[in-house]
Amino acid sequence: MAPLAFLLLLLGQTLLCIAVDTISSTTPLSRNQRIVSKGKKFTLGFYSLQSNTTSSSSSSYYIAIWYTNILPVTTVWTAATDVPVSDPTTTVLVIGSDGNLVLLDQSRNRSLWSTNVSVPASNSTVAIIRDSGSLDLASASNSSVTYWQSIEHPTNTWLPGGKLTLDKTTGVSQRLVSWRNNANPSPGLFSLELDPSGTQQFFIQLNDSISYWTSGRWNGNGFRFPLAPEMSNLQFVDNDDESYFHYSMKDDSIISRFIIDVSGQIKQLTWMEISKEWVLFWSQPQAQCEVYALCGAYGSCNSNGTPYCNCVKGFSQKIQNNWDLQDYSGGCKRNTPLQCQTNPRSAHTQSDMFFAMEDVRLPDNSRGAVATSYQECQTVCLKNCSCNGYTYNSTGCFVWHGDLVNLQEQYSGNGGGTLLLRLAASELSDPEKSKTAIIGSVVGGVAAVLVILAIVSLFVFRKCRQNKTLQISGGALTNLRYNDLLDDIQSIDSLLLDLSTLRVATNDFGEANILGKGGFGMVYKVQINHAICIIVNFIYLQMNMYLVSHRESYLTGNK
Ligand SMILES: *[C@@H]1O[C@H](CO)[C@@H](O)[C@H](O)[C@H]1NC(C)=O
Ligand SMILES: *[C@@H]1O[C@H](CO)[C@@H](O)[C@H](O)[C@H]1NC(C)=O
Ligand SMILES: *[C@@H]1O[C@H](CO)[C@@H](O)[C@H](O)[C@H]1NC(C)=O
Ligand SMILES: *[C@@H]1O[C@H](CO)[C@@H](O)[C@H](O)[C@H]1NC(C)=O
Ligand SMILES: *[C@@H]1O[C@H](CO)[C@@H](O)[C@H](O)[C@H]1NC(C)=O
Numbered sequence: 001m002a003p004l005a006f007l008l009l010l011l012g013q014t015l016l017c018i019a020v021d022t023i024s025s026t027t028p029l030s031r032n033q034r035i036v037s038k039g040k041k042f043t044l045g046f047y048s049l050q051s052n053t054t055s056s057s058s059s060s061y062y063i064a065i066w067y068t069n070i071l072p073v074t075t076v077w078t079a080a081t082d083v084p085v086s087d088p089t090t091t092v093l094v095i096g097s098d099g100n101l102v103l104l105d106q107s108r109n110r111s112l113w114s115t116n117v118s119v120p121a122s123n124s125t126v127a128i129i130r131d132s133g134s135l136d137l138a139s140a141s142n143s144s145v146t147y148w149q150s151i152e153h154p155t156n157t158w159l160p161g162g163k164l165t166l167d168k169t170t171g172v173s174q175r176l177v178s179w180r181n182n183a184n185p186s187p188g189l190f191s192l193e194l195d196p197s198g199t200q201q202f203f204i205q206l207n208d209s210i211s212y213w214t215s216g217r218w219n220g221n222g223f224r225f226p227l228a229p230e231m232s233n234l235q236f237v238d239n240d241d242e243s244y245f246h247y248s249m250k251d252d253s254i255i256s257r258f259i260i261d262v263s264g265q266i267k268q269l270t271w272m273e274i275s276k277e278w279v280l281f282w283s284q285p286q287a288q289c290e291v292y293a294l295c296g297a298y299g300s301c302n303s304n305g306t307p308y309c310n311c312v313k314g315f316s317q318k319i320q321n322n323w324d325l326q327d328y329s330g331g332c333k334r335n336t337p338l339q340c341q342t343n344p345r346s347a348h349t350q351s352d353m354f355f356a357m358e359d360v361r362l363p364d365n366s367r368g369a370v371a372t373s374y375q376e377c378q379t380v381c382l383k384n385c386s387c388n389g390y391t392y393n394s395t396g397c398f399v400w401h402g403d404l405v406n407l408q409e410q411y412s413g414n415g416g417g418t419l420l421l422r423l424a425a426s427e428l429s430d431p432e433k434s435k436t437a438i439i440g441s442v443v444g445g446v447a448a449v450l451v452i453l454a455i456v457s458l459f460v461f462r463k464c465r466q467n468k469t470l471q472i473s474g475g476a477l478t479n480l481r482y483n484d485l486l487d488d489i490q491s492i493d494s495l496l497l498d499l500s501t502l503r504v505a506t507n508d509f510g511e512a513n514i515l516g517k518g519g520f521g522m523v524y525k526v527q528i529n530h531a532i533c534i535i536v537n538f539i540y541l542q543m544n545m546y547l548v549s550h551r552e553s554y555l556t557g558n559k
């Protein structure tokens, strides 16, 4: 019986391993199953994006297409990007009753995504993954008849052979849309599309509204951006129904893709088999800080910074998690409300002050104001609570109402100058500074005492450990924890000072006082030692726990 079951299992495994490239009405695709294109170039299946951030540690599944032989997994298309698959055990990708390919949540009989096209007859279609990287809804009797192709509905990747189309009858332009962040493929803020008004040029837009980059008009040979030589087969097709761009590779063996990434740049990347990495051929806009409002409200971009984005003085990140995943669009929030925002206005609080940010790219949407000096310009700004900053240059006085966006530091180009940023007085005044300095030194002092105590107890602890007196103080569990902690503490103590000289000193102390004597005196000493060890162990454990949990800040603090 058992061998038979084993054989069946083996057979099942083998069947699973046979590469199939088709989903039909009778063979849906469920989790752990994949279909692979005939030439094995692309794979379609459920793909899980593991996010490192603690708040979103639960993994979401997406239907995705990726390169079969490239690691780390590089996706080229994802379905249902608005809705991750919450329960992959009950969700299948299947040819639905109307002939469309449907991502079906069976537990709720709910469609999460569908190809949503009209098909001549139900039961007559199959879905096929092709070596081009496209998932096609095709006729079951003739697979070269297709009703829908994923390559013509790209997400963030434009593959060779794919089209970016402007449908002239509907005026809808097929857009390439960035991921929300590096762990979330749902539609983000940046998109590339053909100008819907038919000017034959590409735009990159923020949030579907602000264009911050344009390719320039197609002139029959190319755009003003330099195309990588491998991609030179870019073609423009214009007919009554539609106009579109498509490209192909000169050499099919070159693996190349074109993406719009989470930081708002379009990029062409080519896979280098020798070094096993994606190599960037070009990107537009060339400078990261040219991406409009990349750092969100009150964020400022620094092209030499890592990361590129930082909050301006007096502000901090709104959503730290998203910043970690390179989505800065959430921007920054004020740490201390302005005086004019606090209610009721207290006579004791100082009026708001201004912090000078020199050599910045000034925010957009300035308003001219009437003033003949810095002082007057400042007064104009102070009078209105929605004014967050001003500048006074040779053209005159300009103020900003509402959020400040598109700031860049260390900037010397057009539209640069000195921004006077409005902040609560406490963010700038001296008493506050000295207060933080005092707090800082108190914290520092306490920490130093703790470190010294921990080091002293470390020596006594090691002595105790050598004499195996530990066993009486808490059994195996305690020992285990001590050993774990010891590894941690060693990396800290090696950093703090050279222990070897001190270690020698304590050994000398130990030999002379414990091992050298006998009889009543020794028992007495051992008992005293036990008592001391128990107390010291306790202190030591507390110190270690504190140090280990604060190790990160010590290391960075010491830098
Ligand atoms: C997740 O963590 C690993 C190792 O800790 C790191 O290599 C990887 O880049 C991280 N991924 C993200 C999306 O932060
Ligand atoms: C599932 O929903 C479809 C329409 O949305 C309906 O035709 C079908 O009968 C439902 N199936 C079950 C088992 O409820
Ligand atoms: C399917 O397409 C029709 C029109 O073509 C549209 O009205 C409908 O909202 C679409 N449904 C989905 C689920 O996208
Ligand atoms: C479609 O095919 C399935 C399986 O062959 C069959 O059970 C079903 O009746 C067919 N439906 C139609 C509308 O032909
Ligand atoms: C399949 O469809 C294509 C395109 O319509 C056609 O050229 C071809 O002859 C068809 N093949 C068969 C076997 O019907």
Ligand SMILES: *[C@@H]1O[C@H](CO)[C@@H](O)[C@H](O)[C@H]1NC(C)=O
Pocket (backbone or CB within 6 Å): 189, 207, 329
């Ligand atoms: C994007 O636009 C929508 C509506 O136009 C708006 O509600 C949203 O706040 C905008 N998001 C950003 C980050 O600008």
Ligand SMILES: *[C@@H]1O[C@H](CO)[C@@H](O)[C@H](O)[C@H]1NC(C)=O
Pocket (backbone or CB within 6 Å): 383, 384, 385, 386, 401
């Ligand atoms: C402040 O400025 C805003 C925007 O210009 C304006 O709508 C508002 O009326 C002003 N408030 C005052 C008190 O002047």
Ligand SMILES: *[C@@H]1O[C@H](CO)[C@@H](O)[C@H](O)[C@H]1NC(C)=O
Pocket (backbone or CB within 6 Å): 362, 366, 391, 393, 394, 395, 396, 398, 415, 416, 417
């Ligand atoms: C002064 O600043 C305003 C606001 O940013 C800007 O529009 C103007 O060009 C600047 N003038 C000069 C001479 O830099």
